[in-house]
Amino acid sequence: MCGIFGYTGKRVVVETVLQGLKRLEYRGYDSAGIAGLHGDQLLFCKQVGKIDTLQERVQSEGMVLDLAIAHTRWATHGKPSDVNAHPHFDASGKLALVHNGIIENEAELKQELKKKGIAFTTDTDTEVIAKLIGWFYEGDLLRALKTALPLLKGAFALAMIHEEHPGKLIAVARQSPLLIGVGKGETFLSSDANAFASYTREVIPLSEGEVAILTASSIQIFNASLEMIEKERHELDMEIAAPTKGSFAHYTLKEIFEQPQAARNALLSHCDEEQGVAIFPEFRVMPLDAEFIQRLLIIACGTSFHAGLIASYSIEEMARIPVTVEIASEFRYKQPLILPGTLVVAISQSGETADTLAAVRLVKAQGFKVIGLCNVQGSTLAREADETIFLKAGPEVGVCSTKAFTSQLTVLTLLSLFLARYREMSREEGQRFIKELYQLPNQIQRILDQSDEIERIAKKYAHLSEVFFIGRNLMYPAALEAALKLKEISYINANAYPGGELKHGPLALISPESLLVALTAHEPTFDKIQSNIQEVKARGAAVLAICYEGEKRLEARVEDQLFIPRTRGVLTPILTTVALQLFAYYIAKERGASIDQPRNLAKSVSVE
Ligand code: BG6
Numbered sequence: 001m002c003g004i005f006g007y008t009g010k011r012v013v014v015e016t017v018l019q020g021l022k023r024l025e026y027r028g029y030d031s032a033g034i035a036g037l038h039g040d041q042l043l044f045c046k047q048v049g050k051i052d053t054l055q056e057r058v059q060s061e062g063m064v065l066d067l068a069i070a071h072t073r074w075a076t077h078g079k080p081s082d083v084n085a086h087p088h089f090d091a092s093g094k095l096a097l098v099h100n101g102i103i104e105n106e107a108e109l110k111q112e113l114k115k116k117g118i119a120f121t122t123d124t125d126t127e128v129i130a131k132l133i134g135w136f137y138e139g140d141l142l143r144a145l146k147t148a149l150p151l152l153k154g155a156f157a158l159a160m161i162h163e164e165h166p167g168k169l170i171a172v173a174r175q176s177p178l179l180i181g182v183g184k185g186e187t188f189l190s191s192d193a194n195a196f197a198s199y200t201r202e203v204i205p206l207s208e209g210e211v212a213i214l215t216a217s218s219i220q221i222f223n224a225s226l227e228m229i230e231k232e233r234h235e236l237d238m239e240i241a242a243p244t245k246g247s248f249a250h251y252t253l254k255e256i257f258e259q260p261q262a263a264r265n266a267l268l269s270h271c272d273e274e275q276g277v278a279i280f281p282e283f284r285v286m287p288l289d290a291e292f293i294q295r296l297l298i299i300a301c302g303t304s305f306h307a308g309l310i311a312s313y314s315i316e317e318m319a320r321i322p323v324t325v326e327i328a329s330e331f332r333y334k335q336p337l338i339l340p341g342t343l344v345v346a347i348s349q350s351g352e353t354a355d356t357l358a359a360v361r362l363v364k365a366q367g368f369k370v371i372g373l374c375n376v377q378g379s380t381l382a383r384e385a386d387e388t389i390f391l392k393a394g395p396e397v398g399v400c401s402t403k404a405f406t407s408q409l410t411v412l413t414l415l416s417l418f419l420a421r422y423r424e425m426s427r428e429e430g431q432r433f434i435k436e437l438y439q440l441p442n443q444i445q446r447i448l449d450q451s452d453e454i455e456r457i458a459k460k461y462a463h464l465s466e467v468f469f470i471g472r473n474l475m476y477p478a479a480l481e482a483a484l485k486l487k488e489i490s491y492i493n494a495n496a497y498p499g500g501e502l503k504h505g506p507l508a509l510i511s512p513e514s515l516l517v518a519l520t521a522h523e524p525t526f527d528k529i530q531s532n533i534q535e536v537k538a539r540g541a542a543v544l545a546i547c548y549e550g551e552k553r554l555e556a557r558v559e560d561q562l563f564i565p566r567t568r569g570v571l572t573p574i575l576t577t578v579a580l581q582l583f584a585y586y587i588a589k590e591r592g593a594s595i596d597q598p599r600n601l602a603k604s605v606s607v608e
């Protein structure tokens with residue numbers, strides 16, 4: 001997934017475009033480039049590496065542009081290199097183009113163009129698009145697009161400029177996010193409205209093969225058959241301040257420490273203490289008729305999928321409603337059996353993950369309503385879901401998801417309470433539950449206050465190349481998430497297993513060099529996880545146990561313990577997760593890893 005930004009207007013173009021691009025760096029950061037027109041001259045600069053290094057270069061070269069497009073890359077086709085960085089050009093070199101998405105039939109198209117004598121200089125699918133449009137271009141760009149676009153298979157967003165069309169930015173979007181920012185005497189283009197929200201709140205999302213021709217003073221939009229259309233403008237009500245690290249060394253650490261507030265925001269306006277119920281005032285068009293909900297289907301990817309898995313335990317336990325949790329990239333390619341009475345919940349921090357969006361479109365096409373759980377206003381999921389619950393966790397910049405995850409768990413626990421009160425749970429029980437929920441922000445803070453101790457323990461194990469996590473019941477998906485965090489930011493090969501599964505294979509991997517992290521804070525299965533720890537200890541491995549405060553039974557059996565406040569079982573994954581996020585962070589820090597922007601990853605992936 002990549003980030004696209006474009007601008008035409010009175011501001012300093014190069015500065016404005018690179019500042020906008022920096023707000024998109026979470027989408028990919030292996031290489032970056034800018035192209036623009038100065039009069040009728042096309043100028044560009046592109047290279048491997050972060051946007052900061054590109055900025056230094058264009059500033060040292062004194063680049064001046066009248067309008068520009070820019071790109072930050074997450075490589076899909078062709079390795080990160082100066083040559084494969086965007087923009088890419090047609091054979092005449094007059095058309096410059098940047099792209100987010102994947103062209104699935106790029107190889108065939110490339111062959112066809114090569115037979116016509118077109119030469120290629122890069123390994124990217126993007127160059128194929130530029131060369132294809134150039135092949136059909138005879139002075140009328142719209143006509144060339146009309147012929148070229150239908151030949152492209154896949155999801156994509158494009159921005160282009162052409163030497164023979166000074167003053168114009170051309171944009172195209174097909175199932176990949178691209179939004180126009182409407183300014184006074186200026187026009188913006190971006191993969192995410194957040195990147196221009198400090199300049200304008202008026203946006204026009206492009207979709208379904210639409211094409212736009214933008215100048216500083218005009219916006220023309222055409223549908224996929226290139227007929228001119230009018231599109232509704234939306235007003236964004238989002239935070240505009242670019243998130244900063246403040247005094248923290250990394251966004252990831254800052255966001256871990258923002259979790260008490262994120263939990264408060266998630267609880268805000270969702271609890272009716274008097275009635276002992278959870279409420280969702282944001283449900284306008286689709287009242288949540290809990291009586292008719294016979295089962296839930298949760299679809300998501302990555303960390304959001306783990307949130308869904310943990311929620312499946314709390315919803316089944318509290319509301320006695322069966323829950324299926326599907327990895328969206330798998331779900332969309334199986335013929336899913338979705339029974340009547342199913343409530344579908346799509347979880348996505350960014351609201352832009354392509355596989356989750358495709359799964360949403362699949363279930364909607366079968367006539368099911370979808371609730372989105374999302375952290376980004378104006379995102380595609382927020383636009384396409386029937387109702388959206390916003391996390392209000394604030395912008396999450398660190399590529400590995402932290403505060404959004406615990407915020408998702410908090411909201412999903414509220415959903416469990418909502419459904420449970422429509423079934424067996426009494427008002428008094430609901431009131432007690434809300435009281436415990438309100439303890440969450442302080443309990444999270446108590447774990448953050450142990451950060452020095454967590455850092456001490458993390459440093460002990462930072463040299464390892466492999467770490468094992470185990471948990472039972474809802475501690476198993478919590479272990480999956482802890483392993484993912486460690487993988488994402490420290491590059492340690494970390495894997496999680498249900499405690500009872502160790503002896504059915506993974507135990508073969510355990511040796512005196514291994515570390516096992518046991519998530520033991522689940523009373524009903526404590527004895528079982530204790531025997532799993534014994535199995536591993538017998539093979540000489542070290543054990544770090546995450547336990548409830550005051551837990552003495554493991555003291556003599558494990559090397560290290562981390563303690564979390566006692567709370568209700570379904571809330572314990574939130575507290576355990578915060579401790580293990582810090583554990584992963586301090587190991588990554590000790591290893592000098594690029595914590596906010598881990599290699600090969602992106603904040604959300606809008607390509608398949
Ligand atoms: C990945 C991120 O790209 O996408 C993960 O690195 C994230 O942190 C996953 O969990 C899913 O993203 P989202 O935005 O759909 O929750």
